Amino acid sequence: MLTTQLKYDLLMFSRELFYLIFILVVPPATYIFMGQLYGDFTYAGNLTYAQTYTPSFILLITFGVVFFSFGFEQVMHRTTGVEKRISLSPVPKKVLLLSSILKSIILTSFGFFIVYLIGIIVYNLSFNLLSLISSYGFFILLNALLLTISSAIYSFFSNMNSALVFSIIIFQVVMITGGFAIPVEMMPKFVTVIAEVNPIYHMNKLFIAIWNEQFQLDKSTFISIGYIVALIIIALVIIRFSTKRRN
Amino acid sequence: MAIIDVRNLQKSYGNNQVLKGVNFQAQEGEVIGVIGKNGAGKSTFLEILMTIKSYDIGTVIVFDEDIKSIPTNRLEQLRQNISVVLQPTQFYKTLKVGELLKLFKAYYQSPVDIEKIIADFKLEAHRKKYFDKLSGGWKQIVSLAIAFLSEPKLLILDEPTTGLDPHMRNLLWSYIKNYNDKTGGTVILTTHNMDEIELYCDKVMLINNGVNEVFETTENILASGYKSINAFYLQSVSI
Ligand SMILES: Nc1ncnc2c1ncn2[C@@H]1O[C@H](COP(=O)(O)OP(=O)(O)OP(=O)(O)O)[C@@H](O)[C@H]1O
Ligand SMILES: [Mg+2]
Numbered sequence: 001m002l003t004t005q006l007k008y009d010l011l012m013f014s015r016e017l018f019y020l021i022f023i024l025v026v027p028p029a030t031y032i033f034m035g036q037l038y039g040d041f042t043y044a045g046n047l048t049y050a051q052t053y054t055p056s057f058i059l060l061i062t063f064g065v066v067f068f069s070f071g072f073e074q075v076m077h078r079t080t081g082v083e084k085r086i087s088l089s090p091v092p093k094k095v096l097l098l099s100s101i102l103k104s105i106i107l108t109s110f111g112f113f114i115v116y117l118i119g120i121i122v123y124n125l126s127f128n129l130l131s132l133i134s135s136y137g138f139f140i141l142l143n144a145l146l147l148t149i150s151s152a153i154y155s156f157f158s159n160m161n162s163a164l165v166f167s168i169i170i171f172q173v174v175m176i177t178g179g180f181a182i183p184v185e186m187m188p189k190f191v192t193v194i195a196e197v198n199p200i201y202h203m204n205k206l207f208i209a210i211w212n213e214q215f216q217l218d219k220s221t222f223i224s225i226g227y228i229v230a231l232i233i234i235a236l237v238i239i240r241f242s243t244k245r246r247n
Numbered sequence: 248m249a250i251i252d253v254r255n256l257q258k259s260y261g262n263n264q265v266l267k268g269v270n271f272q273a274q275e276g277e278v279i280g281v282i283g284k285n286g287a288g289k290s291t292f293l294e295i296l297m298t299i300k301s302y303d304i305g306t307v308i309v310f311d312e313d314i315k316s317i318p319t320n321r322l323e324q325l326r327q328n329i330s331v332v333l334q335p336t337q338f339y340k341t342l343k344v345g346e347l348l349k350l351f352k353a354y355y356q357s358p359v360d361i362e363k364i365i366a367d368f369k370l371e372a373h374r375k376k377y378f379d380k381l382s383g384g385w386k387q388i389v390s391l392a393i394a395f396l397s398e399p400k401l402l403i404l405d406e407p408t409t410g411l412d413p414h415m416r417n418l419l420w421s422y423i424k425n426y427n428d429k430t431g432g433t434v435i436l437t438t439h440n441m442d443e444i445e446l447y448c449d450k451v452m453l454i455n456n457g458v459n460e461v462f463e464t465t466e467n468i469l470a471s472g473y474k475s476i477n478a479f480y481l482q483s484v485s486i
Contacts, residue, residue, distance in 0.1 A: 004353040008342060015341040081337035088297060089354040090327040093319075 001091060005099040013069055013103065023064040024107070028114055031057040035123055043183065045214055050123035054115055055135065055211040059204050060180050061111030062143060067167055070104045071150035075163040105143055112139055131213055138210045142203055145232060149199065152235035155242035174200045199231050248275045249308075250401055250433045251296060256305035258291055265291050266302070267457030278427055278434040280444040280465075283454035284484055289437040290334055292454065293405050296435065297331050298322060310400070327355065330399035334406045334437075336390040340379035344370060344389055347378055348396065355397035367422070368392040369415075384410045391419060395426065402426070404436035408443060420447055441477035445469075451476065455484055 013019060035049050043052040077083040086096065116132075119125035157163040175181060177195040184195045195201040202224035209215040253271040257264070265288040273279055281289050294300035295307060298314050307314050310325055317325070338347055348361050365371055368388055373381060378389065387410050394402060402423070408416045424447065426432055438444065444451055445465060453461040461468070461483065465476065473479040 001353055001356075004350065008339070008346065008350050011346070012339060012341045080340075081333070081335070082339060084299060085333055085337055088299060088326060088329070088331050088333075089351060090323050091354040092323055 002095050002099055002102075005091070005095055006102055009099050009103045010106065013107065016069075019069050023061060023068060024111060024114075027057050027061045027064065027111070028118060031115055032118060032122060038182075039123065044185070045208075045212065047208070047212055048123070050119045050125040051212050052208055054119040054123075054125055055207040056178075056180055056204055057115045058108075058112045058139065059142065059200065059207055060175070060178070061115065062108040062139070063146060063174060063178075063200055064171065065104050065107045065111065066143065066146040066150050067170065069107065070100055070147060071154035072163055072167050073100075074151070075154050075157045076160055079158060079160045101147060104147065105140070108139075108143055112136065131211065134213075135207075135211045138207060142207065145203070145228065148232055148235045148239070152238040152242075155238060174198060177201055179204050199228055202227055249273070250275055250310065251435075252306075252308040253296075254306045256292070256295065256302060256307060258288070258295065258300075258302040265457060266454075268305070269454065269457075269459050271452060271459060271462065273433050273435060275433055276427065276431045277449050278423070278447060279436075279450045279452060280448035281435065281437045281452045281454065282439075282441070282444065282480060284486075287454045288457065289454060290405050293403055293435065293437060294333075297329060297403050298326065327397070328400040330394040330397055330402050332387075332390050332394050332404040332407045334409075336386060338378045338389070338393075341377060343375055343377055344381070345374035347389065348374075348393065351393045351396050357397040359396050359398065361396075364392050364396060367395075369418070384412065384415065387411060388415060388419075391422075395422065398430060398432075400430075400432055402432055402434045402436075404434070406437050406439070408438060408440060416443075423447070441475065441480050445476040453480070453483060 031053060034053065039049045041049060043049065045052075074083075077086075087093075116125070120127060154163065157166070173194070176187075177184065177191055177198045178200040179195070184192055184201065187195075206215070206221060206224055209221065215221065249272055251271065251273040253269060256266050256269040256271075258266040269292060271292075281292065283289050291300065295302050296309065298309065298317075302315075310328060312321065312325055314322070314325075339350075342350065345361075345365070348364060352359065352361060365374055368391065370389065370392060373385055373389075378386065381389065387407070391404075391407060394404070404423075407423075408419060411419060420443070423434055427434055436448075448465055450464050451461065451468060452459050468476065468479050473482070
């Protein structure tokens with residue numbers, strides 16, 4: 001039953017042109033385009049463009065997939081009555097949840113390897129099996145964290161339009177303050193303040209460090225990890241609470 | 248055998264008390280029509296029976312299970328025996344009709360042949376269309392076809408014939424009757440068409456002012472002097 005559900009979940013995703021373009025086409029295109037502009041710069045930690053922005057864009061795709069095609073879609077199914085209809089059939093809730101988690105891992109992994117491949121071909125990113133494995137492992141962890149956070153956030157929405165507006169705004173905010181456009185350090189002060197509370201900004205920092213094998217347990221990584229852990233705990237509490245509320 | 252037993256069922260939405268003490272039983276093999284004016288609480292009542300809506304007071308027993316205290320795994324088992332049509336119906340809108348049927352067949356792990364269902368419900372011309380793009384009536388027919396994908400013991404249909412043309416309406420009723428005769432399954436449905444009640448239902452429950460004002464066999468209602476069920480309804484319920 002899980003494979004059938006997964007098959008149809010992926011089929012439905014492929015038919016949503018908006019998701020496909022917004023999530024899987026725009027970020028890789030931006031990755032290439034920005035590299036043409038800023039490809040020769042050197043970034044924090046003495047890293048090249050590709051070393052910095054390859055993990056960043058992978059994270060951006062992951063964020064897009066998880067927030068739109070996992071979180072927002074939950075709201076859509078809840079508000080249009082699809083969830084109600086499906087809940088009346090004997091398919092276990094666990095199967096539905098597992099399928100949508102697998103779906104986003106498959107899609108984000110697709111994003112991972114596309115951006116990685118572009119990096120290797122266009123920007124001379126070096127291939128290193130060991131660092132690939134640790135990066136991919138951390139990427140799966142990021143997936144899990146984002147899935148948890150987005151479940152918690154979207155459990156508050158009972159209206160599709162407000163959820164959509166929210167998603168688009170949050171995508172913009174994350175784009176700008178997550179370090180995906182120009183480095184946050186070069187932005188006005190208020191942006192850096194927002195960045196500090198943006199968990200994606202912290203995830204991005206950690207991901208770049210791990211990708212380039214520069215990860216160290218210093219004060220700044222400690223703050224990032226602590227902040228993300230705190231958010232996850234809050235998210236888990238919210239999820240518990242909202243499933244109780246609905247029963 | 249009693250399939251459903253409802254005692255003193257009460258349900259409010261905020262301050263709006265919709266059901267104020269409904270008593271209802273369904274025996275195996277019965278076809279029961281639930282009637283009442285718009286907003287009387289028919290859909291609310293059916294959704295409680297479908298086990299997807301909570302209620303405030305009373306007991307609701309479906310297949311010998313008290314649905315208030317049932318654990319999730321037994322609830323999923325119980326739902327395996329129930330097929331429904333909701334008002335209004337929604338499915339994954341970017342799946343095609345044929346794909347939806349396959350998906351639901353997997354959910355019910357049903358031995359029913361999809362090709363036969365497609366032929367029976369005249370869906371051949373629509374199987375490659377997206378559910379979202381169908382006309383209202385065809386959406387309804389797909390929803391009915393899905394309800395008959397499994398071989399349920401209990402069929403709960405909320406206004407199944409609303410929006411159907413006369414041929415499709417007849418087709419649907421012959422399907423329901425056939426299912427009822429062959430499998431002995433129980434059918435509970437709502438409709439605003441009193442002729443359907445008269446022609447096809449063994450019993451009628453009239454919900455008025457939040458209670459089952461009448462719960463009687465169709466035969467007895469007609470025997471008590473009403474010319475038709477329509478006349479009975481018009482005289483029993485004020486606007
Ligand atoms: N989710 C809900 N939240 C708040 N009120 C609701 C909700 N669902 C139904 N109601 C109210 O409960 C009452 C009964 O609604 P219900 O849909 O059960 O009526 P009905 O008998 O099925 O009507 P109809 O013949 O028009 O389908 C109505 O006043 C309706 O406004
Ligand atoms: Mg109704």
